[in-house]
Amino acid sequence: MKILVCGKGGSGKSTITAVLAKNLIDSGYRVLVVDADESNFGLSAQLGLADPKELMEQIGGKTELKSRMGRVKGDGHKAPVFSEVWRIEGIPHDILSEKGNLYLLRIGKVKHYGEGCACPMGVLSKDFLMHLSLAPKDFAIIDTEAGVEQLGRGVAEGVDLILAVIDPSFESIKLSEKISAMAKESNKPCYFIINRAEGITAEKIAAKIGKAQVVGVLPFSASVQEKGLAGDVLDARSLDVSSVTSFVLRLLDKKKANA
Numbered sequence: 001m002k003i004l005v006c007g008k009g010g011s012g013k014s015t016i017t018a019v020l021a022k023n024l025i026d027s028g029y030r031v032l033v034v035d036a037d038e039s040n041f042g043l044s045a046q047l048g049l050a051d052p053k054e055l056m057e058q059i060g061g062k063t064e065l066k067s068r069m070g071r072v073k074g075d076g077h078k079a080p081v082f083s084e085v086w087r088i089e090g091i092p093h094d095i096l097s098e099k100g101n102l103y104l105l106r107i108g109k110v111k112h113y114g115e116g117c118a119c120p121m122g123v124l125s126k127d128f129l130m131h132l133s134l135a136p137k138d139f140a141i142i143d144t145e146a147g148v149e150q151l152g153r154g155v156a157e158g159v160d161l162i163l164a165v166i167d168p169s170f171e172s173i174k175l176s177e178k179i180s181a182m183a184k185e186s187n188k189p190c191y192f193i194i195n196r197a198e199g200i201t202a203e204k205i206a207a208k209i210g211k212a213q214v215v216g217v218l219p220f221s222a223s224v225q226e227k228g229l230a231g232d233v234l235d236a237r238s239l240d241v242s243s244v245t246s247f248v249l250r251l252l253d254k255k256k257a258n259a
């Protein structure tokens with residue numbers, strides 16, 4: 001099952017991606033984390049993994065990608081970037097950081113002033129996810145750039161679930177409306193995780209975004225903040241994401257039953 005994690009900048013997307021990945025591993029699953037954030041570099045440290053070589057670099061950079069994007073199939077339709085199916089075990093080791101059942105693949109980062117927009121990374125993410133074939137005990141968690149840019153590029157096409165992280169701010173709640181609307185357009189189920197809030201504050205947020213759509217409420221944690229400041233690794237118990245873990249495992253069972 002492929003899960004796209006989105007939300008406002010700083011809401012906790014990467015933190016939740018890392019902790020959820022580790023909980024799923026503890027439950028006996030294999031997890032491929034896809035770093036699809038073009039700007040931020042902290043996810044590998046949160047996972048406790050080395051920085052892998054980027055997929056963008058591996059295929060020959062933006063120039064090669066653009067030439068692949070211009071290819072047309074015999075029927076006149078645009079050809080996909082990849083013709084091959086990707087499986088976790090088939091991903092070359094130099095573009096994968098791994099430890100046990102945890103794997104990290106990095107799509108590509110913006111590196112230079114004036115290098116142009118990050119749209120090619122969006123195309124690469126979308127195409128990779130569409131060609132990613134997971135085994136029954138595999139999860140892919142895709143950690144994205146802040147905001148709705150990636151949804152605007154259609155990156156959700158190849159995923160099964162959108163999880164949006166909401167922090168206690170007006171901006172985050174406004175963004176959740178946009179994410180819900182875009183998820184509907186993409187025909188993908190969309191649920192919310194309220195982060196850095198509890199009690200009455202969390203209730204207020206849930207009432208605004210719709211209680212039935214909330215699958216987790218995570219309080220502020222001083223130790224997570226400390227680890228975030230130091231760039232330290234997070235573990236499965238850094239935040240209690242058990243309700244989110246159970247939710248995605250239930251969804252996976254349903255998906256298997258419907259297959």
Ligand SMILES: Nc1ncnc2c1ncn2[C@@H]1O[C@H](COP(=O)(O)OP(=O)(O)O)[C@@H](O)[C@H]1O
Pocket residue numbers: 007008009010011012013014015016042146195196218219220221222224225226227228229239
């Ligand atoms: N529940 C939490 N309690 C305390 N700090 C948190 C919590 N969730 C995230 N943070 C901190 O907030 C900062 C932003 O989180 P991050 O996951 O990088 O956000 P995003 O990926 O959405 O930009 C990090 O320094 C992280 O340690």
Ligand SMILES: [Mg+2]
Pocket residue numbers: 013014015037040143
């Ligand atoms: Mg992040």
